[in-house]
C-alpha cells in the first residue's frame with residue numbers, strides 16, 4: 001500500500017494515511033499529481049522497451065498532455081554497482097527545473113517533498129504515478145537494499161538534471177529502511 005505521512009518542519013507527524021483518495025487529495029493541495037495506473041504483467045527483469053510497451057498508452061497520454069520528450073526506465077536492484085552513489089545523490093535535497101514525473105512499475109521508494117512549513121513523505125509502490133512540480137524541494141530514498149523499476153518522463157532531452165539546495169534537511173526525516 002502507498003503511504004503518506006505529513007510532518008511539520010520539526011518532524012512532528014500531523015497526518016498518516018494509506019487511502020489513495022486521501023493521498024491524492026493531500027498532495028493535490030501542494031500541486032503534486034498522484035494517481036494509480038492498472039498494473040501490467042511483466043516478466044522479471046523486463047527490458048526498457050518491454051516496460052515502455054506495456055505502459056505505452058499511459059506514457060503516450062502523459063506525453064501528449066504535457067509535451068514530455070524523453071522517457072527512460074530506471075531499475076535499481078541491491079547488486080546494482082552504483083547503488084550507494086545513487087542513493088546518496090537522490091537523498092540530497094534538490095529541485096528540478098521541470099516537473100518530476102515518475103511511475104513505479106515495480107518495487108517502492110520514498111519521496112519526501114517540502115512545501116513551506118510541511119514535509120510530505122510518500123512511500124510510492126507498484127502502480128503509483130507521482131508528478132512533483134518544477135522547483136519543489138524534495139529528495140528520494142531508495143533504501144539500503146533498493147528494488148524498484150520506474151518510468152521517468154522529461155521535457156528536457158538531457159533527462160535527469162538536478163539543482164541541489166545544499167540543505168541537509170533529509171538527515172532530519174525518516175529514511176526508507178524497510179523491516
Ligand SMILES: CSCCC(=O)/C(O)=C/O
Nearest residue numbers: 074090102109139140150
Ligand atoms: C524514482 S526515480 C529515481 C529518483 C529520481 O529520479 C529523482 O529525481 C528523485 O528525486
Ligand SMILES: [Fe+2]
Nearest residue numbers: 094096100138
Ligand atoms: Fe528529483
Ligand code: NI
Nearest residue numbers: 090100139140
Ligand atoms: Ni528526483
